[in-house]
Amino acid sequence: MTPLIIIIVLVIILIPVLLYNNLIRKKNAVENSFFSIDVMLKKRYDLIPQLVEAVKGYMIHERDLLSSLTALRQKAMENNLPTNEKVRLDNQVNNILQQIVVNFENYPQLKASENFLRLQGAINEAEEQLAASRRFYNAAVNDYHNAIETFPSSLVASLAGMSKKEYFTIRESEKGVPALNI
Amino acid sequence: MSLEKNFNTFYEKELQGLLIPLEAERKKIKKYGAAGFVLLGTAVILFIISAASHNKVSVVIAFVLLLAAFVLLIIFGNKKKSFAAGFKESVVRKIIRFIDPSLQYSPGLKISKADYLNSGLFVEQPDRYSGDDYIEGTHEKTFFCFSELHTERKVSSGKSTHWETIFRGLFFIADFNKNFSGRTYVWSERNPQINFLTKLFSSFAWNLEKVKLESVEFEKRFIVYSSDQVEARYILTPSFMERIVRLQQMMGEGTSLSFVNTNIHVAVPIRDELFEPAIFSANDHNRLGDFYNSINIVFDMIDELKLNQRLWNKE
Missing domain, CATH: 1.10.287 (Helix Hairpins)
Known part of the structure; x- marks a missing residue:
């Protein structure tokens, strides 16, 4: 009789522990996937000064846009920014980049520059990788949400105070070919 | 038309x-x-x-x-x-x-066994490996090759042995339009190899992770494993997933793909031999038209997957 009671007690203790460990693994997966976005963001931010350098001689009317892009980049490169701030800055950078890209059309000389085209290719590539990282992050968040919202792990999650995470919004343009089409 | x-x-x-x-x-x-x-x-x-x-x-x-x-x-x-x-x-x-006059046709050759195994589409070593009708060429910027393959395993039960087919059909390899370093497998859900053991091995022995993707239609048809979650999504963009679904509709439900060594591999199971002439019926317009369509479908495949749309860092 006693061994049976021991087994039952062990199982009762073990189940919440296993559930908790599973939740922690999923939470860590979300954090790890955010790390991959961070790497890609940095890769893109590294390209911005080169882009500004390459176009500033041509794009006279967009000087304000270019200087705000540089300023935003500097802010984004600061260490220890909270996640929400990073996402907000990324969205702003995206917006300005889009506006600059639209205006490329007005400068045929730019399109003739080999250097500029190579740079534009590198940015396209960084954008694609960034889109992939964002989707990976969203998949990890989705997995985590499923775990904290479904019974019985939802009980452990509420006891441990685990809350929902934010999704990245994926722009329409990221669903297809590179954002910066030539 | x-x-x-x-x-x-x-x-x-x-x-x-x-x-x-x-x-x-x-x-x-x-x-x-x-x-x-x-x-x-x-x-x-x-x-x-x-x-x-x-x-x-x-x-x-x-x-x-x-x-x-x-x-x-x-x-x-x-x-x-x-x-x-x-x-x-x-x-x-x-x-x-x-x-296409630039296509190289070698009736006696086939995709090499090393390439077949490297693709990772078929996990077991075949005991018998045969094939023919190798074609290679370049469609715009994309180098590609394909041949018919028939791979079999030897099954011994008691004293008798017989051969079972692992794969029979068209095996296609092309240079992929993006750079990547990991391995990503897009196995058809209909692939008989995908069983409990494969799934177990995928995570432990082969260091692969299951990739859950957003497209419901795609998830219904394929099961994706990759050595890199981000890279898998870099290859399988939402629009590329749609194209793969269309490709499978065109080529048949058993069609599987893999992305290894910067190449795309596509295995299309086909029961009949593609380029064998008929003996008991006439090799007429219809039959030769079938040959013609079989080769053209490979070009359709390249176009459908937009393999010619190169990114700038991969020319």
Whole structure:
């Protein structure tokens, strides 16, 4: 009789522990996937000064846009920014980049520059990788949400105070070919 | 439509004349085959009758007929083989040259076993590896090659052994338009290899993770494993997933893909041999049209997957 009671007690203790460990693994997966976005963001931010350098001689009317892009980049490169701030800055950078890209059309000389085209290719590539990282992050968040919202792990999650995470919004343009089409 | 029209003119101009002597030869070979099978059938019937009536004379006659059938069928087999070789050299080669003169056609070659195994689409080592009709070329910027393959495993049960097919069909390899360093497998849900053991091995032995993707339609048809979650999504963008679904609709439900060593591999299970000439029916316009469509479908595949849309860092 006693061994049976021991087994039952062990199982009762073990189940919440296993559930908790599973939740922690999923939470860590979300954090790890955010790390991959961070790497890609940095890769893109590294390209911005080169882009500004390459176009500033041509794009006279967009000087304000270019200087705000540089300023935003500097802010984004600061260490220890909270996640929400990073996402907000990324969205702003995206917006300005889009506006600059639209205006490329007005400068045929730019399109003739080999250097500029190579740079534009590198940015396209960084954008694609960034889109992939964002989707990976969203998949990890989705997995985590499923775990904290479904019974019985939802009980452990509420006891441990685990809350929902934010999704990245994926722009329409990221669903297809590179954002910066030539 | 215009493709069909092109082929019709080409058929009338170039192939029809070529087919006249080949058709005469085919009819001759057909006679050997038909006579062999008739004799074989008669011998079998005679054996049954003589077993029932205990007639020794008819057993001897049945043996003679069987021997004759055997000889005729061996001759038929040899003639069929050399006919097929000649047919491929003249007719199939001409069709391929018509589609694209830069294509290299080697009827006797096949995709190498190393490439087949590297693709990771089929996990077990085949005991028998055969194939033919290797074609390679460049479509715009994309280098590609494909051939027919037939891979089998030996199954021994007690004293008897038999062969089971692992894969039979078209195996296609092309240079992929993006750089990547990991391995990503897009296995068809219908792939019989995808079982509990494969899933277990994928995570432990092969260091792969299951990739859950957003497209419901895609998830219904494929199961994706990759060594890199981000890279898998870099390759499988939402629009690329849509194209893969369309490709599978076009090529059949067993179609699987893999992305390894900067190449894309596509395995399309097909039961029939693609470029073998018929012996018991005419190699007419319809049959040759099928050959023509089979090769063109590879170009459709490249276009459908937009492999020609290069990113800037990969020329």
